[in-house]
Amino acid sequence: MAARATVVQRAAALVGRGVEGVYVLLMNAVGLLMEPLQRLVGMRRMAWLFLLPNLLVFTIFILFPMVLNVYYATTSGPRLYPQDRPFVGTANFERLFTCTDYTNPNTCLEDRFWRAARNTGVFVLFQVGGMVAISLLTALVLNRKVVARGFFRSVFFYPVLLSPVVVALIWKWILQRDGVLNAMLVSLGGEPINFLLSGSWAMAWVIMVSIWANMGFYTLILLAGLQSIPVELYDAGAIDGTSTLQSFRHITLPLLMPTMMVVLVLALIRAVQMFDEVFVLTGGGPGSATLLLVQYIYQTGFGTQNPRFGLAAATSVTLGAVLLVATLLQLRIGRGSERHLA
Amino acid sequence: MTAVARFLTRRQGDRPHGRRGRWTVTDVLTYAYLGAGVLVMFGPVAWLVLSSFKTPANLIEFPPTLLPLAHDTALVGDYPQPLPLYDVVLEDGTTARFAQVRRIGLTAQMVDPAAPDDIIAVPIDQRTPVRSFRLAFENYTESFTRFNFARYLRNSVVVTVGATLITLVINSMAAFALSKYRFPGRNLVFLVIISTLMIPISVILVPVYLVINQVGWVNNLWGVIIPGAATPTGVFLLRQYMLTIPDELLDSGRIDGASEWRLYWQIVLPLAAPALAVLAIFSVMWRWNDFLWPLIVLTRSEFFTLQVGLNAFQGELQVQWHYVLAMTVLTLLPITLVFSLLQRFITTGIASTGVKG
The missing domain is CATH 2.30.30 (SH3 type barrels.)
Structure with a gap:
C-alpha cells in the first residue's frame, strides 16, 4: 500500500512538473512579445496592455451589444444586419404594450408576450417566496448541532451543480404519465395525473423543480449569515431571561436581515431570467401555460422561421429595465440595512 | 409551539440531544427534516441512475420496478x-x-x-x-456507437477547457492591471465592468448573435467560447484577491530587473492561485452546464454540446428514454466527481463570494 502511494505521488509530482514546464515555456514565449513592447510603451502604460484582451472581448461582446440592443428595439423586419432594418421608433414597444384589457392577454396585440409576462410574474412570486422560505428553514436546521452536518449541507447543495438540462430530464422522467410519481399515486389509491400536460400542474411543477435545483445555493448563503451572528448575543439574552421565540425575533431575524435581502434580490433576478429548466421540462407548454419571458425572447428571435428581432430586442430591453430596477433596489436596501445596523 | 420556537433558535454549540442526552421533540424534527431532505434531493438522481440501467421493455412497465430487471x-x-x-x-x-x-x-x-x-x-x-437483476450496460455503449454522443462530449470538453483557460488568462491579466497599477481611467474601467455584473446574456441575445454572425462564428465552437470569456465576476473576484498581495513584492522584482510580464506570471499569478482555483471551478460549471447560448449559436448537430444534444434527443417524437437516461447520467457524472472531490472547497468558496455555480 505504501509503495503504491509513493508511486501515485511520484506520478502526480511528474505531472505537476510537466504542467509547470509547459506554463513556464508558454509564459516565456509570450514574454518575448511583451518585453519589447514594454521597452516601447514604458512601464506605466503596460497596464493598458494587460487590460487589452479582456477589454476587447468585453467591449465587443457585452458593451457594444448593450448599445446595439436599443437600436434593434427601434427597428423592424426579419433582416439581421442593422443597415437592412428600417427605423420604426417606438413601434415595437407599442406593439408589446397594446392591450384593450390589461388583465386579459387575449385582448393584447402580442398576446404571447403578455402570457409570458403574467407567467413570469406568477413564477417569480411563488418560486422566490417558496425558495427563500425553504432555504431559511433548511439553513436554520443545518445551523443546529447535527451529526454529519457537512454531509447534509452537501446533500442540499448537490442539485445546484447539475445542469438545467439534466435537472429537467430527471424530473421529466419522474413526472411522466407512466412515471414513478404516478405509480406511487396509484398505489395509494389515486388516479394517475398527466402532470406536465395540465396547465396548473405544469406551472406548479416548474416552480417546484426550480426550487429543488436552486435552494441549496441560498441555503449556503443564509447558513453563512446565521453563523456570523455572535453567540454572545444569545448568551446575554439568556441571562436576561428572554424566551427562545423572543431571541429568534429580536436577535436572529434582525441580524439575518442583510443576508436575507441579498438572497431575496439574487433569487428575484435569477427567477426573472429563468429559461433552461422550464424550456426542457415543458417547452413552455401545455399551450403557453409555462411560457416565460426569456423563452418568448428566444422564440421570437431565434426558434422560428421568420424571426422578429426588433420585438425580441424590445422585450430584452424591457427585461433589462426590470433587472436594473431590481439591482438598484438591492444596492438601496443593502445600504439601508447597513445604516440600520450601524 | 415552544418546540417550534426552540427549533428556530437552536444554534451551533447547543448540545445535540437535549440536556440529559435524551432526544427532544426538536431533535426528532431536525433529523426527520434532514432525512426527508436526503430522500428528496438524492432520490430523483438515484432513480435516474437506476432507470438508466433498465432495458427498454423494463422501462415502459407501469408500475415501474425498483431495480433494473431483465428477462432471462x-x-x-x-x-x-x-x-x-x-x-x-x-x-x-x-x-x-x-x-x-x-x-x-x-x-x-x-x-x-x-x-x-x-x-x-x-x-x-x-x-x-422469469426475470433477474441485470444492468443494461448496452444503453451506455450504444449511446456512443449509435449516436453522435462522443462528438457532443468532445465539443463540451473543448468548450469547457478552452473557455476556462481563456477566462483565467484574460481575467487575471485585467485584474492585475486594475489592482497593481495607478493610471487615469482605472476606476472608470473597473466601474463599467462591475456595472455589467447583473447583465445576463438573455438581455443581449440579438446583438451578440449579430456580432457572432459577422465574425463567422455561427456553428463554430469559438462562438460559444469567446462571448462569455470576459466575465465581470472573474475580474472582480481576482482583483479583490490581488489587492491583498503587497506591492513591495513587485517593486523588489522591478529592482532586480524583471519585466512587468514576468512580475505578472512569476509573482502575482502563483500567489493568486486560490482565487484562480475558485474561478476555474466556477467557469467549468458555467460552461459545462451552459444551454441557451449554445442552443442559439450551434444549429448543426455535429457542433452540439452535450446539453444541446440531450435537449435534441428528448425533444424527438419518439423519445428513446433508455438512451436519453444513460446520456443524462454520463452528463452529470463529471460534475458529480468534481463535486465529491472538491466539496468543501466549493461550498466555502460560494458562501464567501456569493457567486453561483
Missing part, C-alpha cells in the same frame, strides 16, 4: 436465438419453467428446455416472465 433467456435445442423463459402454471396446478418460441394471439407456443422438440400451447395469462 436460454439457448434451447436447435433454435438459433436465445428464447425468453417463463414460469408456467400447468393444468394440474404445478408450475414449470418453459421457453417461449412465439406468441400467437392469446396463446404462446412454448417448449420445455428438457424436451425441445415438443411444442406446448400455453394461454398467455398462465405464464409469468
Whole structure:
C-alpha cells in the first residue's frame, strides 16, 4: 500500500512538473512579445496592455451589444444586419404594450408576450417566496448541532451543480404519465395525473423543480449569515431571561436581515431570467401555460422561421429595465440595512 | 409551539440531544427534516441512475420496478436465438419453467428446455416472465456507437477547457492591471465592468448573435467560447484577491530587473492561485452546464454540446428514454466527481463570494 502511494505521488509530482514546464515555456514565449513592447510603451502604460484582451472581448461582446440592443428595439423586419432594418421608433414597444384589457392577454396585440409576462410574474412570486422560505428553514436546521452536518449541507447543495438540462430530464422522467410519481399515486389509491400536460400542474411543477435545483445555493448563503451572528448575543439574552421565540425575533431575524435581502434580490433576478429548466421540462407548454419571458425572447428571435428581432430586442430591453430596477433596489436596501445596523 | 420556537433558535454549540442526552421533540424534527431532505434531493438522481440501467421493455412497465430487471433467456435445442423463459402454471396446478418460441394471439407456443422438440400451447395469462437483476450496460455503449454522443462530449470538453483557460488568462491579466497599477481611467474601467455584473446574456441575445454572425462564428465552437470569456465576476473576484498581495513584492522584482510580464506570471499569478482555483471551478460549471447560448449559436448537430444534444434527443417524437437516461447520467457524472472531490472547497468558496455555480 505504501509503495503504491509513493508511486501515485511520484506520478502526480511528474505531472505537476510537466504542467509547470509547459506554463513556464508558454509564459516565456509570450514574454518575448511583451518585453519589447514594454521597452516601447514604458512601464506605466503596460497596464493598458494587460487590460487589452479582456477589454476587447468585453467591449465587443457585452458593451457594444448593450448599445446595439436599443437600436434593434427601434427597428423592424426579419433582416439581421442593422443597415437592412428600417427605423420604426417606438413601434415595437407599442406593439408589446397594446392591450384593450390589461388583465386579459387575449385582448393584447402580442398576446404571447403578455402570457409570458403574467407567467413570469406568477413564477417569480411563488418560486422566490417558496425558495427563500425553504432555504431559511433548511439553513436554520443545518445551523443546529447535527451529526454529519457537512454531509447534509452537501446533500442540499448537490442539485445546484447539475445542469438545467439534466435537472429537467430527471424530473421529466419522474413526472411522466407512466412515471414513478404516478405509480406511487396509484398505489395509494389515486388516479394517475398527466402532470406536465395540465396547465396548473405544469406551472406548479416548474416552480417546484426550480426550487429543488436552486435552494441549496441560498441555503449556503443564509447558513453563512446565521453563523456570523455572535453567540454572545444569545448568551446575554439568556441571562436576561428572554424566551427562545423572543431571541429568534429580536436577535436572529434582525441580524439575518442583510443576508436575507441579498438572497431575496439574487433569487428575484435569477427567477426573472429563468429559461433552461422550464424550456426542457415543458417547452413552455401545455399551450403557453409555462411560457416565460426569456423563452418568448428566444422564440421570437431565434426558434422560428421568420424571426422578429426588433420585438425580441424590445422585450430584452424591457427585461433589462426590470433587472436594473431590481439591482438598484438591492444596492438601496443593502445600504439601508447597513445604516440600520450601524 | 415552544418546540417550534426552540427549533428556530437552536444554534451551533447547543448540545445535540437535549440536556440529559435524551432526544427532544426538536431533535426528532431536525433529523426527520434532514432525512426527508436526503430522500428528496438524492432520490430523483438515484432513480435516474437506476432507470438508466433498465432495458427498454423494463422501462415502459407501469408500475415501474425498483431495480433494473431483465428477462432471462436460454439457448434451447436447435433454435438459433436465445428464447425468453417463463414460469408456467400447468393444468394440474404445478408450475414449470418453459421457453417461449412465439406468441400467437392469446396463446404462446412454448417448449420445455428438457424436451425441445415438443411444442406446448400455453394461454398467455398462465405464464409469468422469469426475470433477474441485470444492468443494461448496452444503453451506455450504444449511446456512443449509435449516436453522435462522443462528438457532443468532445465539443463540451473543448468548450469547457478552452473557455476556462481563456477566462483565467484574460481575467487575471485585467485584474492585475486594475489592482497593481495607478493610471487615469482605472476606476472608470473597473466601474463599467462591475456595472455589467447583473447583465445576463438573455438581455443581449440579438446583438451578440449579430456580432457572432459577422465574425463567422455561427456553428463554430469559438462562438460559444469567446462571448462569455470576459466575465465581470472573474475580474472582480481576482482583483479583490490581488489587492491583498503587497506591492513591495513587485517593486523588489522591478529592482532586480524583471519585466512587468514576468512580475505578472512569476509573482502575482502563483500567489493568486486560490482565487484562480475558485474561478476555474466556477467557469467549468458555467460552461459545462451552459444551454441557451449554445442552443442559439450551434444549429448543426455535429457542433452540439452535450446539453444541446440531450435537449435534441428528448425533444424527438419518439423519445428513446433508455438512451436519453444513460446520456443524462454520463452528463452529470463529471460534475458529480468534481463535486465529491472538491466539496468543501466549493461550498466555502460560494458562501464567501456569493457567486453561483
